[in-house]
Amino acid sequence: MTHTPPKHPWIGLIVLIVLCFIAASIGGAVTGPKIDSWYATLAKPSFNPPNWIFGPVWTTLYLMMALAAWLVWRKRGWAGAKEPLTLFAVQLALNTLWSCLFFGLESPGLAFAEVLTLWAAIAATMAAFWFRSKPAGLLFVPYLVWVTFAAVLNFAIWRLNT
Numbered sequence: 001m002t003h004t005p006p007k008h009p010w011i012g013l014i015v016l017i018v019l020c021f022i023a024a025s026i027g028g029a030v031t032g033p034k035i036d037s038w039y040a041t042l043a044k045p046s047f048n049p050p051n052w053i054f055g056p057v058w059t060t061l062y063l064m065m066a067l068a069a070w071l072v073w074r075k076r077g078w079a080g081a082k083e084p085l086t087l088f089a090v091q092l093a094l095n096t097l098w099s100c101l102f103f104g105l106e107s108p109g110l111a112f113a114e115v116l117t118l119w120a121a122i123a124a125t126m127a128a129f130w131f132r133s134k135p136a137g138l139l140f141v142p143y144l145v146w147v148t149f150a151a152v153l154n155f156a157i158w159r160l161n162t
Helices: 009-041 051-080 082-104 108-132 134-139 141-160
Strands: none
Touching: 009 051, 009 082, 051 082, 051 108, 051 134, 051 141, 082 108, 108 134, 108 141, 134 141
């Protein structure tokens, strides 16, 4: 299948960045109020990073996610990239859901179960991106590594507080 490159590819990038930061904003709105209250009271493992690290890491990861999705879209168009972009949307929704479960519902156990699904969705998205654009797939590697760490941290917090 041939694909004509979009006339204004930067518009797609802007849309994807905005989409990622809408998800980030929803997660942040749920997370922010709980950091100094509920989260501060939890027992945490020795490898828990300082709170200030999460903002820069997630900002970088959301930008990398948007860029990866854009590379796939630019190469294949919306119609030609339906499967990987659908996976992208699913993992982005699951990413947001994790914040709602962990912080919003104050449920590390439920959030841990969900983060396993998120991890699988990220891996599936990364693979789908890789087969369409190797750089796009590679851009998802740090995200998968970070969510692997986040899952371990989530599990440790859950176990320390039950």
